[in-house]
Amino acid sequence: MRYELLEHTADAMVKCYGKDMEECFGNAAYAMYDQMLDASSVMPSISVRLTASGEDWEERLFSFLSELIYITDVKGLVFSEFEVSFNGDDVICTASGEPLDVAKHRPRAEVKAVTYHMMSVDPGEPSVTVVFDL
Numbered sequence: 001m002r003y004e005l006l007e008h009t010a011d012a013m014v015k016c017y018g019k020d021m022e023e024c025f026g027n028a029a030y031a032m033y034d035q036m037l038d039a040s041s042v043m044p045s046i047s048v049r050l051t052a053s054g055e056d057w058e059e060r061l062f063s064f065l066s067e068l069i070y071i072t073d074v075k076g077l078v079f080s081e082f083e084v085s086f087n088g089d090d091v092i093c094t095a096s097g098e099p100l101d102v103a104k105h106r107p108r109a110e111v112k113a114v115t116y117h118m119m120s121v122d123p124g125e126p127s128v129t130v131v132f133d134l
Helices: 021-036 057-075
Strands: 003-006 012-017 046-053 077-087 090-099 113-122 127-133
Touching: 003 021, 012 021, 021 057, 021 077, 021 090, 021 113, 021 127, 046 057, 046 077, 057 077, 057 090, 057 113, 057 127
Parallel strands: none
Antiparallel strands: 003 012, 012 127, 046 090, 077 090, 113 127
């Protein structure tokens, strides 16, 4: 299971799992896009490499997901595959996807932002919990 949708009053809250933190971050990105649209309909035909930084796990997760939202807003790309690695305080990701096609991807909700509210990162489990502002 990549992620589960948790109860939240107005926004979308997900808990994401993985074999390690790299997979958890990738699954959080997938979960974010799956709130926006049907992520399983996104073909990985274009790859974009991005780097995001943070002083702790929560800041890294926030910066990483925010950078993906920025790329979607500016370039009109949506993603379904994420190869994530860490180098010190940096999150390095190759995200693969394609241009947004409303007819193909069936939009669900606009994710306006990632929030720190109720965010948690548990490297021991490993898992991450994040709330998306819709």
